[in-house]
Amino acid sequence: MSTVPGVAPAATTTTAPKPVVDVQGLVKSFDGRVVLNDVDVRVWPGKILSIIGQSGGGKTTLMRCINLLEVPDRGRIEIAGETVFSGTRVVCRDLARLRQSVGMVFQRFHLFPHLTAVENVMLAQMKARRAGEDQALENAVRLLRRVHLAHRGLAFPEQMSGGEQQRVAIARALALQPKVLLFDEPTSALDPESTREVLRVMRELADDGMTMIIVTHEVPFARRISDWVVFVDGGVIVEQGPPADVLDRPAEARTKAFLTAFDEPAAAS
Amino acid sequence: MFKVDWAQYAPDLLSGLKNTLIYTALGFAGAAVLGLLLALMRTSKTRLLRWPAGAYTEVFKNIPLIVIIYMGYYGLAGDPFDINLGVMQAAVLSLAIFYAAYLSEIFRAALVGVHSGQREAAQALGLNRMTTFGSVIFPQGVRLALAGTNTMAVDMLKSSSLLVIISAGELFQVGKSASSATFRTMEVMLVIAAIYFAMCYPLSQGLLWLERRMHDGAPLSPRRARRLRKARAMLGVAQVGVAS
Numbered sequence: 001m002s003t004v005p006g007v008a009p010a011a012t013t014t015t016a017p018k019p020v021v022d023v024q025g026l027v028k029s030f031d032g033r034v035v036l037n038d039v040d041v042r043v044w045p046g047k048i049l050s051i052i053g054q055s056g057g058g059k060t061t062l063m064r065c066i067n068l069l070e071v072p073d074r075g076r077i078e079i080a081g082e083t084v085f086s087g088t089r090v091v092c093r094d095l096a097r098l099r100q101s102v103g104m105v106f107q108r109f110h111l112f113p114h115l116t117a118v119e120n121v122m123l124a125q126m127k128a129r130r131a132g133e134d135q136a137l138e139n140a141v142r143l144l145r146r147v148h149l150a151h152r153g154l155a156f157p158e159q160m161s162g163g164e165q166q167r168v169a170i171a172r173a174l175a176l177q178p179k180v181l182l183f184d185e186p187t188s189a190l191d192p193e194s195t196r197e198v199l200r201v202m203r204e205l206a207d208d209g210m211t212m213i214i215v216t217h218e219v220p221f222a223r224r225i226s227d228w229v230v231f232v233d234g235g236v237i238v239e240q241g242p243p244a245d246v247l248d249r250p251a252e253a254r255t256k257a258f259l260t261a262f263d264e265p266a267a268a269s
Numbered sequence: 270m271f272k273v274d275w276a277q278y279a280p281d282l283l284s285g286l287k288n289t290l291i292y293t294a295l296g297f298a299g300a301a302v303l304g305l306l307l308a309l310m311r312t313s314k315t316r317l318l319r320w321p322a323g324a325y326t327e328v329f330k331n332i333p334l335i336v337i338i339y340m341g342y343y344g345l346a347g348d349p350f351d352i353n354l355g356v357m358q359a360a361v362l363s364l365a366i367f368y369a370a371y372l373s374e375i376f377r378a379a380l381v382g383v384h385s386g387q388r389e390a391a392q393a394l395g396l397n398r399m400t401t402f403g404s405v406i407f408p409q410g411v412r413l414a415l416a417g418t419n420t421m422a423v424d425m426l427k428s429s430s431l432l433v434i435i436s437a438g439e440l441f442q443v444g445k446s447a448s449s450a451t452f453r454t455m456e457v458m459l460v461i462a463a464i465y466f467a468m469c470y471p472l473s474q475g476l477l478w479l480e481r482r483m484h485d486g487a488p489l490s491p492r493r494a495r496r497l498r499k500a501r502a503m504l505g506v507a508q509v510g511v512a513s
Contacts, residue, residue, distance in 0.1 A: 100395035
């Protein structure tokens with residue numbers, strides 16, 4: 001690995017590409033309870049960062065701060081070189097445009113239930129990008145093929161399995177050609193078969209060079225796919241590094257405890 | 270049993286029918302617009318918007334319609350106000366004001382009923398607030414609101430008969446005149462009832478049909494129908510498990 005993602009000292013940035021996502025000193029609390037405390041995360045183009053850790057440890061909040069669905073208390077966030085949050089304020093003038101460059105996939109899909117799969121993928125292209133109908137449709141069909149769902153293009157969300165819905169959600173998030181895709185526990189609401197379908201699509205995206213941040217409980221998957229793994233607990237980054245280090249030879253006691261507790265049930269999948 | 274010379278009353282009945290439909294259509298349009306505005310105010314984060322909308326709803330939900338009609342036509346014309354509304358204005362206005370209170374309750378519940386994840390998903394896709402509402406929240410809210418709105422529409426059509434107290438010339442008033450002229454109250458009222466039924470029943474059935482179509486996700490606009498046809502052609506292969 002030539003470029004190291006994460007917050008390793010910037011000595012290795014020989015070709016110096018800009019990080020796609022650069023989060024520094026992020027602090028976020030809800031009603032006085034600190035959920036994220038001075039968190040730094042950096043993701044380089046084409047790299048995949050996995051965030052693991054217990055539920056309620058701040059992983060999801062970290063994701064939601066990146067596209068400013070949640071407004072941090074303090075810190076600095078840069079997306080593709082543009083500062084969108086600085087100090088205590090949102091400095092991005094056009095939140096809608098920022099979010100078009102940061103795709104997001106939710107745990108519970110949140111497809112638009114009144115629209116067919118293909119319309120779900122078309123909507124943002126036409127409404128946020130003002131693409132013409134034909135162009136949006138062509139793109140949507142291409143993306144549905146990419147997630148292996150062209151045959152379900154006219155189905156409504158309630159007619160689809162969880163795995164199908166999540167794959168449509170991925171196609172929907174890809175429709176605006178985001179610079180980075182955020183996955184918030186994308187398989188936590190799915191059965192094993194659906195989980196396999198979704199992980200397969202994610203692996204294909206990774207092979208295509210998509211930059212991704214993945215909050216996941218699928219430790220074996222994270223080990224295979226990630227360039228960098230961050231273990232978050234109690235609102236702080238406890239440990240981070242290449243998956244072989246963090247997941248196989250964790251240095252911190254908390255990471256070890258988490259992984260042993262996790263490995264037993266996860267071993268089956 | 271039927272002895273009234275109905276041919277003689279046909280023009281009156283037709284005009285009464287026409288008036289009833291006009292009052293209901295305009296009153297309902299007004300109530301829907303005002304009701305949606307009130308519902309948006311009541312779901313707002315700003316207390317300054319929430320409070321007056323809530324007060325409005327409580328006040329007008331708890332006053333009889335007939336009192337509002339009477340106030341609108343006679344009350345406003347009197348001393349401190351001196352506002353002389355025409356029969357049409359007073360009729361439409363009072364129906365709109367009264368039913369807006371009920372519709373705002375239905376619309377508010379529908380808006381709140383749309384899952385919060387929907388707004389987030391729309392935001393995460395870079396849709397602005399207007400588009401999020403127009404393309405994501407509103408269409409789903411309409412589906413949730415349709416059943417209650419249906420009931421209110423039929424109720425308004427029937428309650429427009431209360432406009433008789435301001436001599437609005439609607440269907441019930443025509444019947445009342447006919448019955449005092451002929452003294453055949455039961456016969457006349459049976460006919461009037463039949464006409465109301467003949468309007469209300471198809472209206473509610475039509476709205477039920479619309480509700481089912483919407484629930485099935487069927488395209489209601491030609492533009493969406495065309496879009497789906499295009500999509501079907503482009504997706505090519507047989508579609509699995511698709512609603513028509």
